[in-house]
Amino acid sequence: MKTGIRQAILLTTLAVILGLATNTLTETGIPFFGNWPSLAGSDSIIVPPSADEGDPPFISLDEAAAKFQTPGILFIDARDPEDYEYGHIKGAISIPYDYLEDINDPRVTSVPKDQGMVIYCSGTECESSLYLGRDFQYKGYTEVSIFFGGWREWNEAGLPVEQDI
Amino acid sequence: MAMDSKLLHNDYVALIIRLIIGVMFIYASYDKITTPAEFARIIYNYHLLPGELVNLAALIMPWMELICGIALIAGIYRRGSIVIINLMLVIFAVAIAINLIRGVNLECGCFSVSSRAKSNALELLLRDIGLLILGVYLFINKSTRFDLLKSKS
Incomplete structure (x- = not known):
């Protein structure tokens, strides 16, 4: 079991590195921390991660x-x-x-x-x-x-x- | 009893299940890795993660699936990969079950990020549990015969 956990940690680390690196290097990349409201309050603006800078304004x-x-x-x-x-x-x-x-x-x-x-x-x-x-x-x-x-x-x-x- | 134990530690049964789960996980990762924004939206719609963590989950989870799928088939860090795969299957089951109870018609985001792929939550849950049973079998099965990297234990 110890081996399993040690290996799992290694595999997870690899996934984190590859995931974050790929996101930084590819065109389809998204912000690491998205603009998703945790508890959708009525004054919070929900913006999809695929939104681009020039898009029309998003409203709450x-x-x-x-x-x-x-x-x-x-x-x-x-x-x-x-x-x-x-x-x-x-x-x-x-x-x-x-x-x-x-x-x-x-x-x-x-x-x-x-x-x-x-x-x-x-x-x-x-x-x-x-x-x-x-x-x-x-x-x-x-x-x-x-x-x-x-x-x-x-x-x-x-x-x-x-x-x- | 001897018969049971034989089946439980059969090299070939283990190999076949490794291939089934491994291929499924690798296949499942592709769409999500290529379109992270779509996958983030699907994760958000599960309404389970704090908003700040949605994108990180969308970026890391598909790579976990890909890496563990490859590791499981190749038999490199096979123990670790099956631990993670089973953990992921448990998390998926809980996520689907919660939304089943909430009565939300959600996009699975299992194999595709297409928003047309609306799914029946009960079917998803049963499929996930089926995979989890296979995953638990692999966890118990001690066969190392087809491992590229045999770990000392």
């Missing part, structure tokens, strides 16, 4: 709720249509990222360029909101923000939702 649940109260802000649901129908943030429109042919899809281009928008998807388990946000940004939209806490955080907080069924 509190900020999303504030924007919800602001007239003229468009909420965009990036999830699949069936998820949207089952329940979405009140007043949100559906632009399902996985169903878009390309970024010239009329559902994207029909939105005015200076439209203030909050894009969300399921929550931290999906990245459609990030990808759709990047597409909008790429097309020259300036008022894009991403609510990465998404449907899950919004719904759990008991904020206004609606169904399309």
Whole structure:
């Protein structure tokens, strides 16, 4: 058993060294300490580790709720249509990222360029909101923000939702 | 009884199980090593680790799987690798069980980091326990016949 433990420690050390070294040396590297909230408080901003510097701003649940109260802000649901129908943030429109042919899809281009928008998807388990946000940004939209806490955080907080069924 | 003991310490049974577990662990590590950001997101969604440790876990765990998988098959530090593999299987079982109780529909992050790969938690748990039984067998089995590096014990 002693041998086993000594070997296990050696193997673990090797894994730690290789893991951290690879992360430092490769392009897919992520920060060693992520920006994941331990106890998702409503004022903490959840940022996915795949986020890049130039990405649209990520907003917290509190900020999303504030924007919800602001007239003229468009909420965009990036999830699949069936998820949207089952329940979405009140007043949100559906632009399902996985169903878009390309970024010239009329559902994207029909939105005015200076439209203030909050894009969300399921929550931290999906990245459609990030990808759709990047597409909008790429097309020259300036008022894009991403609510990465998404449907899950919004719904759990008991904020206004609606169904399309 | 003599028969039982024979099966328990059979060289070939041990080798086959080593190959099964080893290949699975090596295969499982690939997707996670190449896309750490995706894997970090999956670990975060288990809601078990403090936020600060999520990325570190995502960086180190796949390498543990890869190294232990290779070590187990090659028979280099085989005892150590089976200790770690069994420990990981226990941790996975606990993580899946907690989320099964919570009723969270989680992404396993077992063999793939694709967010389409939603899984049935009960099936995952049973598969994990099955592997753990094989792992415990390897821990008990003292066969060193196919080890590249025979440790003195």
